Amino acid sequence: MADDGLFEFLHMExxxxxxxxxxxxxKENALAKLECMGYRVGQRLVERLTKExxxxxxxxxxxxFICKELWTVVYRKQIDNLRxxxxxxxxxxxxxxxxxxxxxxxxxxxxxxxxxxxxxxxLIRGALSNLGITSVVTAEVNTMPACKFQIQIQRV
Amino acid sequence: xxxxxxRPTDSRKVSAELFTLTYGALVSQLLKDYENDDDVNKQLxxxxxxxxxxxxxxxxxxxxxxxxxxxxxxxxVISKIAFKMFLGISPAVTNWSxxxxxxxxxxxxxPLTDFVELPEGHxxxxxxxxxxxxxxxxxxxxxxxxxxxxxxxxxxxxxxxELRVKFIKRLEDAIPAGED
Numbered sequence: 001m002a003d004d005g006l007f008e009f010l011h012m013e014x015x016x017x018x019x020x021x022x023x024x025x026x027k028e029n030a031l032a033k034l035e036c037m038g039y040r041v042g043q044r045l046v047e048r049l050t051k052e053x054x055x056x057x058x059x060x061x062x063x064x065f066i067c068k069e070l071w072t073v074v075y076r077k078q079i080d081n082l083r084x085x086x087x088x089x090x091x092x093x094x095x096x097x098x099x100x101x102x103x104x105x106x107x108x109x110x111x112x113x114x115x116x117x118x119x120x121x122x123l124i125r126g127a128l129s130n131l132g133i134t135s136v137v138t139a140e141v142n143t144m145p146a147c148k149f150q151i152q153i154q155r156v
Numbered sequence: 157x158x159x160x161x162x163r164p165t166d167s168r169k170v171s172a173e174l175f176t177l178t179y180g181a182l183v184s185q186l187l188k189d190y191e192n193d194d195d196v197n198k199q200l201x202x203x204x205x206x207x208x209x210x211x212x213x214x215x216x217x218x219x220x221x222x223x224x225x226x227x228x229x230x231x232x233v234i235s236k237i238a239f240k241m242f243l244g245i246s247p248a249v250t251n252w253s254x255x256x257x258x259x260x261x262x263x264x265x266x267p268l269t270d271f272v273e274l275p276e277g278h279x280x281x282x283x284x285x286x287x288x289x290x291x292x293x294x295x296x297x298x299x300x301x302x303x304x305x306x307x308x309x310x311x312x313x314x315x316x317x318e319l320r321v322k323f324i325k326r327l328e329d330a331i332p333a334g335e336d
């Protein structure tokens with residue numbers, strides 16, 4: 001049973017690795033790489049998590065699962081606020097996001113904080129994709145350590 | 157009407173798998189970025205080193221161990237307390253060298269390699285070498301310079317994963333020039 005702290009250390013190292021490249025085009029790809037990794041982890045994690053769950057009633061039920069069960073497993077707490085416009089846009093608010101709590105909470109590192117949100121965005125996108133929902137997930141930080149994830153469902 | 161939720165034991169196991177899955181995604185990415193396995197191994201060791209230098213602080217804060225008197229005690233602490241705390245396993249400490257400066261850690265259920273198979277053409281990849289880097293980094297922070305190598309690997313067909321730890325020297329804090 002791997003310890004919680006280990007995941008945080010590993011995530012920090014992955015962010016550092018992806019951003020350590022001096023080549024310009026590699027720099028732009030860093031966030032994409034992180035998001036891709038998160039996507040794959042999210043897909044696999046949700047498979048393990050929902051092994052014994054019954055089918056979700058609707059999209060909102062799926063989102064509630066992400067906010068409660070998935071968030072608890074990954075970040076040991078639930079999402080603090082879920083809002084939706086009932087037309088495919090969901091905003092998840094976490095007032096104390098676990099991967100940001102170790103960073104200083106002034107204004108100084110707001111830009112760097114986005115580097116730490118790429119993997120979680122991918123995680124959500126991957127989880128949703130394996131539950132049958134295609135989406136685009138973005139994140140924003142206004143005050144550390146709170147952050148908002150915006151999920152836009154792509155209806156084909 | 158309510159959906160059947162996952163049982164608590166399941167979700168604890170799954171959060172352990174989070175680390176395994178993330179590590180697997182990292183190794184896959186490294187294999188794409190680097191062409192040869194030796195470079196991947198070096199990166200994994202470097203990443204392990206960086207994790208180790210931080211994890212040791214976490215370990216010392218949470219475990220209340222006192223200073224070890226000799227290398228044998230160090231080996232026991234690593235196996236029974238550190239590995240247990242971070243990975244939930246207790247590798248066996250064996251194969252002591254006659255001089256008492258080398259030992260092996262035998263890991264039977266490596267949590268890093270759950271669900272993992274080595275792909276074709278990557279026989280030189282040491283999947284678990286992040287553990288080598290982590291041990292090296294952690295021990296360096298407590299003034300011990302060691303060399304850690306993987307000598308047996310379950311992913312390559314061996315029965316156990318064996319890490320060989322060799323003591324090199326004790327590190328003394330260097331006194332800044334001009335002070336006595």
